[in-house]
Amino acid sequence: MSDLYEVSVTVNGTVYQRSVEPRLLLSDFLRHELGLTGTHVGCEHGVCGACTVLFDGEPVRSCLMFAVQANGHQVSTVEGLGTMEELHPLQQAFWEAHAVQCGFCTPGVLMTLLPFLEENPTPSEEEIREAISGNLCRCTGYQHIVDAVLLAAEKMPSQGDC
Amino acid sequence: MKPAPFDYYAPDTIHEALAHLARHGYDAKPLAGGQSLVPVMNFRLAQPSVLVDLNNVSELFFIRPDGDAGLRIGAMTRQAQVEHDALVAERAPLLQDAMPKVAFPQVRSRGTYGGSIAHADPSAELPAVSVALNGRFRLRSQSGERWVPAEEFFVALFTTALEPDELLVEIALPAMPPRSGWSFMEVSRRHHDFAMAGVAAVVALDGKDLCQQARLVFFSVGDGPMYARQAEETLVGQAPTPEAIRAAAEMAATADIDPGSDIHASAEFRRHLARVLAGRALEEAFGRASDANNK
Known part of the structure; x- marks a missing residue:
């Protein structure tokens, strides 16, 4: 076994300090070390997008990074979005448009769409399909996800409007 | 796993x-x-x-102007940064065109220009684009450094000129030739998935509107980026008429590439795609070159 490394990672605003093996994937760090199981692990080779989190604000595959690489960085996961009582507007739109069936891909889809909608608050259907091209969903056929994003775009005031 | x-x-x-x-x-x-x-x-x-x-090596992250209208790009520059960079858009529109086709948005957040080059996947876009743009790569080791032209860098399947103690540190892309045009096209079954065939093209016209250069570089149809030299030979010195383009595309698809068959596409289908893409890409690139001429 290789040496352990001390890491300090800020996840959803909370600083976590752990000792990790360098080979520990960021996805497994979030789930097993921190108990944040909202980040799902599908293919573990960068194809399915279920493990997408925000790394310093950018959407990344957490199965293609090592936890040691997150030392000193900011990670946002689906747990940081809304609460059961108060869903994030994007989650609310997913609820209303029935964009969730089995739910396995949903955390990755949400974390992919969050920065996308910030950058592009009024996307076309084509742009939405491009944006979620790196997230596999085997239930919805994507149509309801696209509907939800269009709904969210209506509901979420763009920053310029505030 | x-x-x-x-x-x-x-x-x-x-x-x-x-x-x-x-x-x-x-x-x-x-x-x-x-x-x-x-x-x-x-x-x-x-x-x-x-x-x-290499993610903490800050000196490997940059996009800088170089000489007369060229570019220098640090090997660790994220693909997403290349995609959205104004200088890249101005000086290497072919590269900008290709970037959204490189994998998925989440991959481009982390993926780097240099990483894609050093990995040398035969179905990757950036090696082909770098060859089409006549790029050069700067390799460093403890014993010194050398510049290797992109054309000579890709040796075989997933194999490059890099020695184990060498690091790719920088990519240099020269200015586009005068009166030139470009095109980037690929076909994949799903958005952003690996292409079954693709091509990057840079063409240039001389003072008499004849073809001076036609660099067609294919990917996913051989062991690495495939520079279609025989297709270029049929075009240089000719007027880029539909007939000449058709002949060059035919030459490219039959003589210049070496596609294999796999679960995604047969070799025969890849040749077909290469022929169609070559024709369309040449037409678009020559169109852009003659528009540039009119300005």
């Missing part, structure tokens, strides 16, 4: 990174964006005993 154990180094400078590579030789792998290396480590197809993480 967990990587085998390895020793991990995260140097802050190129100098330190080269020292790690020199010390560990073939046992060490540089870790760039990790979008190709980490999957093969997860599958344990690769089990490097040492990883030299």
Whole structure:
């Protein structure tokens, strides 16, 4: 076994300090070390997008990074979005448009769409399909996800409007 | 699906990174964006005993103007940054055109220009674009540095001119030729998936509107980026008429590429795609070149 490394990672605003093996994937760090199981692990080779989190604000595959690489960085996961009582507007739109069936891909889809909608608050259907091209969903056929994003775009005031 | 154990180094400078590579030789792998290396480590197809993480080497992240209308790009520059960079859009529109086709948005957040080049996947876009743009790569080791033309860098399947103690540190893209045009096209079954066939083209016209250059570089149809030299020979000195373009596309698809068959497409289908893409790309590129002429 290789040496352990001390890491300090800020996840959803909370600083976590752990000792990790360098080979520990960021996805497994979030789930097993921190108990944040909202980040799902599908293919573990960068194809399915279920493990997408925000790394310093950018959407990344957490199965293609090592936890040691997150030392000193900011990670946002689906747990940081809304609460059961108060869903994030994007989650609310997913609820209303029935964009969730089995739910396995949903955390990755949400974390992919969050920065996308910030950058592009009024996307076309084509742009939405491009944006979620790196997230596999085997239930919805994507149509309801696209509907939800269009709904969210209506509901979420763009920053310029505030 | 967990990587085998390895020793991990995260140097802050190129100098330190080269020292790690020199010390560990073939046992060490540089870790760039990790979008190709980490999957093969997860599958344990690769089990490097040492990883030299380049993500803290700040001197490898840059996009700078170079000489007369050229570009210098640091090897660790993220693909997403290249995609959205104004200087790239102005000076290397072919590269800008290709970037959204490189994998998925989440992959481009981490993936780097240099990582894609050093990995040398035959279905990757950036190696072909770099050859089409007549790029050069700067390789450094403890014993010195050398510049290798993109055309000579890709040796075989997943194999490059890089020695185990060498690091790709920089990509240089020269200015586009005068009166030139470009085109980038690929066909894949799903958005952003690996292309079944693709092509990057840079053409130039001379003072008499005859073809001076027609660099067609294919990907996913051979062991690496495939520069269609015989197709170019049929075009140079000719007027880029539909007939001449058709002949060049035919030559490219039959003589210049070496596609294989796999689960995604048969060799025959890849040749068909290459022929159609070559024709369309040449037409678009020559169209842009003659528009540039009118300005």
